[in-house]
Amino acid sequence: MTGEPRPAVFRMPERLFAELAAGGGAVEAVSFLARAERARRLLLLRTLLDRLAGVPTPLAAPAEAWSVLKEAAERVPEAVEGLLAAPATGGWIAHMLRRLHGTATGPPLWAEAGHLNLLALTATLHAGLETTLEVPLTDGTVYLPALGQARLPQAEPGLTVALAATTSRGELTLSAQRRDGSPTTMTCRPATTPATAPATTRPVPPTGPPTPSASASVGPCAPSASGSPGSSAPPESGSLDPPAPSASGCLRSSVSPASGSVGPPSVPSASGSPAPSASGSPGPSVPPGPGSLAPSDEPSDAAGPVTTTDASLRPAPTAASPPARPAPPERAPTDARRVSSATAATPSAVRPVTPARGATSPTPGPPSPGPGRVPEPHTPGPAAPAGDADGPSWLPLRTLTHTTPAGPVAIPLDDLGPYRDLDDPVPPARLHAGEAAEWQRVFDGAVAILAGAGGGQGPGRLDPALIRAVVPYGRTAPTPPAPPSVAVSASSGDSFGAMLISRPASALALAETLVHEFQHSKLAALLHLFPLLDDDREERYYAPWRADPRHLTGLLHGAYAFTGVAGFWRDRFEEPEHAEAAAYHFALRRLQSRLVVRTLLTSARLTPPGRRLVEGLARTLDGWLRVPVDPAALTRARTAAALHRTQWRLRNVAVPPGPDGTLRFRPDRGFWPDPRTHAFATRPVAPRTPDEHLAAGDPATALAGYAGGLARDPADPHALSGWIVARAALDPGHLTRRPLARPELLQPQPSG
Incomplete structure (x- = not known):
C-alpha cells in the first residue's frame, strides 16, 4: 500500500x-x-x-x-x-x-x-x-x-x-x-x-468474489496537466490508494492502436459529481x-x-461504553428508482x-485459497x-x-x-x-x-x-410454485457482476437470464471506459423486447444483451430437449437484435469506439442470419417479431407524425404484456385461440378469430395486430405490407 x-x-x-x-x-x-x-x-x-x-x-x-x-x-x-x-x-x-x-x-x-x-x-x-x-x-x-x-x-x-x-x-x-x-x-x-x-x-x-487475474496490456500515459507524457500501470491489487485522476479528473482509457483512444464519460471529478449508471436512465x-x-x-x-x-x-472486549444515542430522526422515504438495463x-x-x-480465521491463519475458492472451514468456538x-x-x-x-x-x-x-x-x-x-x-x-x-x-x-x-427478487418462500420463466431481472452499472432475479422453476430460464444480465455488466463497464455514443436521452426508438420507446443508450444495452441471448440459444441447437425452443429463440433474437443494430448505425451519433462496437455486433448477427434454422421455427419467429412491432406501434405511435416526419406518441400509452413472444416458442398441438392458430401455421382460422375480437372491441390492439399480421400471412402483397409498416393508421385514436 x-x-x-x-x-x-x-x-x-x-x-x-x-x-x-x-x-x-x-x-x-x-x-x-x-x-x-x-x-x-x-x-x-x-x-x-x-x-x-x-x-x-x-x-x-x-x-x-x-x-x-x-x-x-x-x-x-x-x-x-x-x-x-x-x-x-x-x-x-x-x-x-x-x-x-x-x-x-x-x-x-x-x-x-x-x-x-x-x-x-x-x-x-x-x-x-x-x-x-x-x-x-x-x-x-x-x-x-x-x-x-x-x-x-x-x-x-x-x-x-x-x-x-x-x-x-x-x-x-x-x-x-x-x-x-x-x-x-x-x-x-x-x-x-x-x-x-x-x-x-x-x-x-x-x-x-471470483475476480479473474489475467494480465492486461497497459499503454503509455496520456500527457499530464503539465503536458509531459508519463506511464503507469493500473494500481496493483494490494494497493487501496485510489489512482490519481488525470488533469480533467477522469480515469484515462483507450483501445490500442491509438486511434481508439478516448476518456471515460462518467468518472466524477474532484467536485464530487456522481457518475450516472451506465445502464441508462431510471426505468x-x-x-x-x-x-x-x-x-x-x-x-x-x-x-x-x-x-x-x-x-x-x-x-x-473493551470497557468503553457506546456513545450517547442521537434522537432517532424520521427516516426519509427512499427513492424507488431502478436502473432498467434488461x-x-x-x-x-x-x-x-x-x-x-x-x-x-485468526491471524496469521491459513494462506489464501485464491479468488472464488472456498477454503477449509475453521472450527468455530462453542456455540x-x-x-x-x-x-x-x-x-x-x-x-x-x-x-x-x-x-x-x-x-x-x-x-x-x-x-x-x-x-x-x-x-x-x-x-x-x-x-x-x-x-x-x-x-x-x-x-x-x-x-x-x-x-x-x-x-x-x-x-x-x-x-x-x-x-x-419478490418471493421469499418456496410456495406457491415459481413460474417457469423469469418475471423480473435487473442489473446496474454501479454493481458490476451482480444481478437481481426473480427465481424461475426452469434451470434453462435461469441460465438464459444469467447470460443476459452479465452482458449488461460487460457493456456497462465498457461505457465507463469509452463514450460509445452521444445520447440526448430522448425516448423515441423501437426496442423489440420493450413495451415502451427507448433512448439510444437503452437501445444499445438491449442489442448487446440480446445478442448474447441469441448466442445462448444457438449453443442449445444440439440439445434434444431444447432443440425446438432453441431454434425459435435463436431465430427471433438474431432478427430483433439486427434490427436494433441497424437503428443504432443509422440513427445514433456513435463515437469511433461506439461504431466499432456496433459494427462488431452487426458482423456477429449477419453471420448468424446465414445459419440454417428449422423452417417452422423460423416462420414462428418472424411472425412473433411482426406481432410485437405491430402492437408496439398501435399502442405507442400517434397519427399524424410530427412536422418533420418524426414519430409522435400517444398520450394514453402505457405498459402492456407480451405473451406472444414465449407462446410462439413451440408449435401448439391443439390450437384454440387465434394466437395459437397463427403459431400453428393456420392464419385463415386465426384471421377469423381476430375479426371476431375486433367486432367486440374495434380498438383492441392485441386483436388488431393479430388481424394485420394474419392477413399479411395469407396475402403477402402490397395492400397488406402498408398496414404492417404503419399499423397505427388503422388504429382509432383517442379524442382530443
Missing part, C-alpha cells in the same frame, strides 16, 4: 475489444473490465471520502474507518479487495454520491455513511485484528457486508448506535444501552453458509420484495452465535433491469442456541455453490444487504430455507446447461464463477 497517488491509464488491447465488440469476451477480457471497474470504484470512493469529511456523525469519522480498513488490507489484501469489489459496495458508493448531489434520499446521512465502518469491521474480522468502532443499528440489527446480519437482543427500535468490537479469534461483540440504562450485548463468530446447509451444518467461512419502478426475519423461517440458522443480554455475563424478455413482467467473501423473541441473533449470508476445475466457488445469494437492490437501500427479505434450497437446485441446473456449451469466448457463453452476486 502506498501513499503516493499515481496516474492510471488503461489501454485495452485490440483483440480484447474485438472480442467484446462481437458480443462475447473470454476471461481475459472480463478480467480487464474488472480491473478498470476497480480503479473507477477507488476514484469514486476517494471522492466520497472527501465529501463525507464534514458530515456530523456520532460514529467514528470516515477517515478513521478507512484507516482501519487499510490496516486490515495489509494483512489480508485479497479479502479486503473482495469487499471493495463487491457489487453492494459499488451500489453504496453510487447511492451516497447521489445523496450528496441531492438526487437520492434515504435514512440520515450519518447512518448511511456508517456503512464504511461496517466494511472496516468486516475487514478486521477477516484479518484477525482487534478493533472497536461505533456502528449504526436499525431496529437492533446490523449488516456486516459479505457475512450476514447480527441482531442485538432486546435493543431499542429505530436508528441507534452500538459499539462493535472484534477479536483476533474472529469474534464480534455488539453492545449498547437501552433507554432505561441497562446494557445489552451479543457475541458471535460471523460466517456465511451454503444455501442448502441443513440445521446441523456449521457455517462455511466466506471467500472473496420502471419495481417495489422491493416483501421480507421479514421471523424465527420460524430460519430452521438452519438458529444455532451458531453466542448471545447474552447481560453484559456482566460476557463483557465486551427489459421484457418474458411476457409476464418488465425485465428492468455478495458480495465479497473472506475467511474469518450456544441463538435467538430470542426478537429473532435469530445471527443470520448468515447464504451462498450458491458449484464446483469448478479450480475448486469450489461460492456466489452470494444476497437477501440481507441494504444495498443489494442495485439502487436505494432496502430492508432484508430473508428467504425461507426451502426457497434457498430451491435457488441452489435451479442454479445447479443452470450451471450444467452453461457448461454444456464448452469453453470459448463467443456471445452467450458464461463462466458462472464470474458472477459476483445473485439477489433474489
Whole structure:
C-alpha cells in the first residue's frame, strides 16, 4: 500500500475489444473490465471520502474507518479487495454520491455513511485484528457486508448506535444501552453458509468474489496537466490508494492502436459529481420484495452465535461504553428508482433491469485459497442456541455453490444487504430455507446447461464463477410454485457482476437470464471506459423486447444483451430437449437484435469506439442470419417479431407524425404484456385461440378469430395486430405490407 497517488491509464488491447465488440469476451477480457471497474470504484470512493469529511456523525469519522480498513488490507489484501469489489459496495458508493448531489434520499446521512465502518469491521474480522468502532443499528440489527446480519437482543427500535468490537479469534461483540440504562450485548463468530446447509451444518467461512487475474496490456500515459507524457500501470491489487485522476479528473482509457483512444464519460471529478449508471436512465419502478426475519423461517440458522443480554455475563472486549444515542430522526422515504438495463424478455413482467467473501480465521491463519475458492472451514468456538423473541441473533449470508476445475466457488445469494437492490437501500427479505434450497437446485441446473456449451469466448457463453452476486427478487418462500420463466431481472452499472432475479422453476430460464444480465455488466463497464455514443436521452426508438420507446443508450444495452441471448440459444441447437425452443429463440433474437443494430448505425451519433462496437455486433448477427434454422421455427419467429412491432406501434405511435416526419406518441400509452413472444416458442398441438392458430401455421382460422375480437372491441390492439399480421400471412402483397409498416393508421385514436 502506498501513499503516493499515481496516474492510471488503461489501454485495452485490440483483440480484447474485438472480442467484446462481437458480443462475447473470454476471461481475459472480463478480467480487464474488472480491473478498470476497480480503479473507477477507488476514484469514486476517494471522492466520497472527501465529501463525507464534514458530515456530523456520532460514529467514528470516515477517515478513521478507512484507516482501519487499510490496516486490515495489509494483512489480508485479497479479502479486503473482495469487499471493495463487491457489487453492494459499488451500489453504496453510487447511492451516497447521489445523496450528496441531492438526487437520492434515504435514512440520515450519518447512518448511511456508517456503512464504511461496517466494511472496516468486516475487514478486521477477516484479518484477525482487534478493533472497536461505533456502528449504526436499525431496529437492533446490523449488516456486516459479505457475512450476514447480527441482531442485538432486546435493543431499542429505530436508528441507534452500538459499539462493535472484534477479536483476533474472529469474534464480534455488539453492545449498547437501552433507554432505561441497562446494557445489552451479543457475541458471535460471523460466517456465511451454503444455501442448502441443513440445521446441523456449521457455517462455511466466506471467500472473496471470483475476480479473474489475467494480465492486461497497459499503454503509455496520456500527457499530464503539465503536458509531459508519463506511464503507469493500473494500481496493483494490494494497493487501496485510489489512482490519481488525470488533469480533467477522469480515469484515462483507450483501445490500442491509438486511434481508439478516448476518456471515460462518467468518472466524477474532484467536485464530487456522481457518475450516472451506465445502464441508462431510471426505468420502471419495481417495489422491493416483501421480507421479514421471523424465527420460524430460519430452521438452519438458529444455532451458531453466542448471545447474552447481560453484559456482566460476557463483557465486551473493551470497557468503553457506546456513545450517547442521537434522537432517532424520521427516516426519509427512499427513492424507488431502478436502473432498467434488461427489459421484457418474458411476457409476464418488465425485465428492468455478495458480495465479497473472506475467511474469518485468526491471524496469521491459513494462506489464501485464491479468488472464488472456498477454503477449509475453521472450527468455530462453542456455540450456544441463538435467538430470542426478537429473532435469530445471527443470520448468515447464504451462498450458491458449484464446483469448478479450480475448486469450489461460492456466489452470494444476497437477501440481507441494504444495498443489494442495485439502487436505494432496502430492508432484508430473508428467504425461507426451502426457497434457498430451491435457488441452489435451479442454479445447479443452470450451471450444467452453461457448461454444456464448452469453453470459448463467443456471445452467450458464461463462466458462472464470474458472477459476483445473485439477489433474489419478490418471493421469499418456496410456495406457491415459481413460474417457469423469469418475471423480473435487473442489473446496474454501479454493481458490476451482480444481478437481481426473480427465481424461475426452469434451470434453462435461469441460465438464459444469467447470460443476459452479465452482458449488461460487460457493456456497462465498457461505457465507463469509452463514450460509445452521444445520447440526448430522448425516448423515441423501437426496442423489440420493450413495451415502451427507448433512448439510444437503452437501445444499445438491449442489442448487446440480446445478442448474447441469441448466442445462448444457438449453443442449445444440439440439445434434444431444447432443440425446438432453441431454434425459435435463436431465430427471433438474431432478427430483433439486427434490427436494433441497424437503428443504432443509422440513427445514433456513435463515437469511433461506439461504431466499432456496433459494427462488431452487426458482423456477429449477419453471420448468424446465414445459419440454417428449422423452417417452422423460423416462420414462428418472424411472425412473433411482426406481432410485437405491430402492437408496439398501435399502442405507442400517434397519427399524424410530427412536422418533420418524426414519430409522435400517444398520450394514453402505457405498459402492456407480451405473451406472444414465449407462446410462439413451440408449435401448439391443439390450437384454440387465434394466437395459437397463427403459431400453428393456420392464419385463415386465426384471421377469423381476430375479426371476431375486433367486432367486440374495434380498438383492441392485441386483436388488431393479430388481424394485420394474419392477413399479411395469407396475402403477402402490397395492400397488406402498408398496414404492417404503419399499423397505427388503422388504429382509432383517442379524442382530443
